[in-house]
Amino acid sequence: MRIDVHGHLVPEEWLDTYRRAGPGTWPRVVDDPDGSVWVESSDVARWPVPPDLRDAGSRTDALRAGGVDSQLLLPPTPLADYALPAPAGRASARLFNETVSDLARHSAGRFLPSCTVPLQDPDAAVEEVTYAARRLDARAVLLGTNLARFQFDSDELFPFFTRVSELGLPLVLHPNERLGDERLARHRLANLVGNPVDTTVAVAQLIFGGVLERLPELRVCLVHGGGALPFLIGRWVHGAEALGVGRITRSPDAYLDQIYADTIVHDDRALELAVAVLGADHLVIGSDDPYAMGDPELYDRIARAGLSEDLLSATAGRLLGLDATATPAG
Incomplete structure (x- = not known):
């Protein structure tokens, strides 16, 4: 089987609900005359939703053509907006979690639901992750690596991490707003440098802040090959x-x-380093679908590293609470 733990999608129902809500509600969906779709979460924050980020039908076809049996659907990280006022953040998270769960439920196993939580309100985040795990069959929790007014080892967030550990869900850490963005504006460095660096800062806080030590059952999956962790762990x-x-x-x-990573590294040597540091049994397939920074050589690179897709998918199955030997979807 091929289980992909790093795909992004915005359910059309989430978009339609905010379209109907009108201009007095954040987030706000804007349809431009040229057919492009945007989501605004403030008067200055705006992010695009191209067709391949919202069309579940074409995604299903693409997964089938690519031999992918199941894909974990993560929200694009701007949707997990911790700068929204707490009531708006709670509403947006609940709507995503319910709509992506419904989408997955009708996909014959092709899609796996994740959840997002309103970390601007830690008590509400505990409530939401419990609801998503127990009622919506969420398989993982997406956290952006920049938590606005909190750090990953902030005392205010420890009850949330405790609840995630109790529920047996893995955290998927994905960069959103980057550390040092003011120096990364040119040459798309916010993506090329900022993304993996911000992931590295987040996991370093979980390690050095004692969160992983205090919660030995908590599991964390890092996108983009673990950021710079494989290179820096000796330091x-x-x-x-x-x-x-x-x-x-x-x-x-x-x-x-307690740490896992996906295979989006774009370089054979980087993947070999991730294997050497984390172990082959702590890596999982990740495509970053449908974004341009996905790796067109993903499966060839996996093969060149001597990694077994069956092993990667079995690890993903354990991480997500699945039976990795189940009949492939479709």
Whole structure:
């Protein structure tokens, strides 16, 4: 089987609901005369929703043609907007979670539902992840790596992480607003450099802040091959000893058993490093579908690294609470 844990989609029902809501509601869906669709979450924040990000039918056809049996549907990270006022954030998250769950339920297993949560209101985030896991069959929780007024090791968020661990859901960390954006405006560096760096900062906070130590059952999946973690883990190990940093009792690499990464790295050497540091059994297939930064050589690269697609999909099945030997969808 091929199980892809990194696909993005906005259900049409989510868009239609906010279209009908009108101009007094955030988020706001805007249809331009040229046919393009945009979502506005404030007077200055705007992101596009091209057809391949919202058309579930064409996505199904593409997955079937590509031999992908199941794909985890993550919201595009601008949808998980922690800067929205808390009531708007709660409403947007609930609507995405319900509509993506409905889409998955009618897909014969082709789509797997994730959930997003309103972290601007940590108590509501606990409520929402519980609802999504128990009522909507959510298989993972998407978190943007920039949490607005919180850090990943903020005390206010620990009850949320505790609940996620209790529910047995993995966290999927995906970059949204990048650290140091003011220096990354040129040459698309916000994407090329900022995205993997922000993922690295987030997982470093989970490690050094003691979140993974306090919650040994919590599992974290990092997109884009784990960011810079595979390259930096040795520096972290040395720094923890030489500088005495972190609220942890063990070496930073002791927490790698709780960390997984997808295969979007665009370079054979980077994938080999991820295998060496995290282990083949902690990698999962990820396509970043339908974005342009997906890897056109994804499956060839996996083969060149000597990785078994069956192993990657079995790991994804365990991570998402699936039976990876189930009959393929369709």
